Amino acid sequence: MAPNAVGERRRLLRADFPAFLTALRERGYRVVGPTLRDGAIVLGEIRDETDLPIGWTERQDAGTYRLVRRDDAAVFGYTVGPHSWKKYLFPPRERLWSAVADGTSFRLEPDAAEPVADAFLGMRACDLAAVRISDRVFDRTAPDPGYHGRRRRTLRIAVQCGGAAPTCFCTSMGTGPGVGSDHDLALTEIVDPGPHRFLVEVGSEAGAAVLDRVPTEPAGAADVAAAEAAVARAAAEVGRHLDPAGVRELLLDHPDHPRWADVARRCLSCTNCTMACPTCFCSTTEEVPSLAGDRTEKWRRWDSCFNLEFSQVHGRPVRQSGLSRYRQWLTHKLASWHDQFGSSGCVGCGRCITWCPVGIDLTEEVRAIRADPTAVAPPEAAP
Amino acid sequence: MPDPVRPSLAVWKFASCDGCQLTLLDCEDELLPIADRVEIATFHEATSRAVDGPYDVSLVEGSISTPDDAVRIREIRARSRLLVTIGACATAGGIQALRNFADVEEFRRVVYARPEYVRTLATSTPISAHVPVDFELRGCPIDKGQLLEILGAVLAHRAPNLPTDSVCIDCKRRGRVCVTVAHGTPCLGPVTHTGCGAICPGFHRGCYGCFGPAEGANPAGLLPKLETLGMAPPAVERLFQTFTAAAPAFRAAGEAARARGGRP
Ligand code: SF4
Ligand code: SF4
Ligand code: SF4
Ligand code: SF4
Secondary structure, three states: OOOOOOOOEEEEEHHHHHHHHHHHHHOOOEEEEEEEEOOEEEEEEOOOHHHOOOOEEEEEEOOEEEEEEOOOOOOOOOOOOOOOOHHHHOOOEEEEEEEEEEOOEEEEEOOOOOOOOEEEEEEOHHHHHHHHHHHHHOOOOOOOHHHHHHHHHOEEEEEOOOOOOOOOOHHHHOOOOOOOOOOOEEEEEEOOOOOOEEEEEEOOHHHHHHHOOOOOEEOOHHHHHHHHHHHHHHHHHOOOOOOOOOHHHHHHOOOOOHHHHHHHHHOOOOOHHHHHOOOOOOEEEEEEEOOOOOEEEEEEEEOOOOOHHHHEEOOEEOOOOHHHHHHHHHHHHHHHHHHHHOOOOOOOOOHHHHOOOOOOOHHHHHHHHHHOOOOOOOOOOOO | OOOOOOOEEEEEEOEOOOHHHHHHHHOHHHHHHHHHHOEEEEEOOOOOOOOOOOEEEEEEEOEEOOHHHHHHHHHHHHOEEEEEEEHHHHHHOOHHHHHHHOOHHHHHHHHOOOHHHOOOOOOOEOHHHOOOOOEEEOOOOOOHHHHHHHHHHHHHOOOOOOOOOEHHHHHHHOOOOOHHHHHOOOOOHHHEEOOOOOHHHHOOOOOOOOOOEOOOOOHHHHHHHHHHOOOOHHHHHHHHOOOOOOOHHHHHHHHHHHHOOOOO
């Protein structure tokens, strides 16, 4: 059997990691992954390993995020930041088509852009789960050509978490921190006990073709044991919990629970949770004609159920109150998503908790409703 | 009579700084095709020509702050097919609406050497408080892209694309790192009307709210956060009561901040 066959486990020394990045480029991929920018770990192009947040981690909790130095030189020693991979698969703004005037008719212009094959370096288990969900979402009526075109070209290089954030709850949603099998390559970083190295699991032929160009050795029992210990440490560190049992019925059966009014007082309808969420997929389209009127473009951009205009029907929004908009978001994500796409819409990444400017925490909202599902609002105080 | 092929455009000024009108001149590359396709009937910043109208489109800058203004805006409305207000002054009363909460007589005596020459109203009010308005462009100043959007829409006889969402959605679409969450910087983005392209967070500053409240905004929900970030209630009150002090949602937020310990 070839040394890098699907299912094989290899040891990649930290010193050979630059060769791995080179191999990705030689195979024709644009490498995108975690990088430091403006006080956070975001996703961007990785030209060489100095673009990675080596030796950095973050401290995050509801409504707050701060970069902090690690006391080691781990390459992947952090969890998820404000960006998710959806920004590549389902870009915030995407031109669907363009047309030029042609006499009294028009002519569609072919898209001249060369398709790019991305290598997503550093996808977490929750990120892989989010892409599994998005694959179904963008295939519901007909396959979305933009999404699925990019998705087919993408190489998924997972990293198993060796630590978790207080906002993580993948263990509740059954999505992590260990990765399953839907990756092209999966890395687990082992800093200690040395030498600094990665356990690499080969998940696909495309992944094997990259690894063939990189010096690796067969993984030993110590490598496998250290990787398992890292994932166990992450699972133990997971800071939040959401009991998924019966949550669909809990939310759908209690649309008048007083907690909805309570969260509506705190919620700003600012859309940050939906923008940061790796599975939120709502969009709107707009026509962008040239001023001269001789050509036009159709663009799709991210939209959100927190926007008033989003539920506009016959010139009036259906969901006028902040209450109805937050309730729409949470019940879609955790309840009616099951009916629509056959799973929960939440993978437990915690982004919506951290990047909500006022720190609204969906796990807390669900817990409050579950604590007393049949609660009714106290009667209005007498004037 | 208006030329059916070349719609006529008029630009009017009320109480304002001219910054919004100048945005039109700032559209250097785009202005030539516009000049070709519209007849600029009245635009004191660019030409001394004046036409009595009627006008296909009137862009109105500034707020109503004198008795004469209140009469003139009615005349303009009567001579305009579409009336578009541009900027924080025209859409919300502007910074000068701070007078709405103060004693204008006292201002007049303190500021002017010959106060008897100053004929002014006690309030600075948006154009929409006086006449019906077809479209509004928010901001101090307005965004060039939005101005071109509305002119393009008029030329193509289509509805303009002017979203009413929060600044945050554009901040996130642009992949910016949230200054509130990641730096602890107070930002009005969550409650402010979009349109600027989230400029301030792009420069690591908090949004100052110059586009006024977003549709359906909940500024009261932001007050505790601004205080947690270290802003004293008087500073919070000032933040809401600057560019669009008289916009109802921001006015209420300023008053709520005052109730929590704002300016005496
Ligand atoms: S939610 Fe789980 S998989 Fe995702 S970053 Fe946190 S620990 Fe890793
Ligand atoms: S709802 Fe929140 S925790 Fe769940 S996937 Fe979306 S951002 Fe992550
Ligand atoms: S839950 Fe938080 S992030 Fe989401 S809309 Fe409300 S305030 Fe914004
Ligand atoms: S920086 Fe301001 S505008 Fe941007 S997401 Fe944060 S709160 Fe919203």
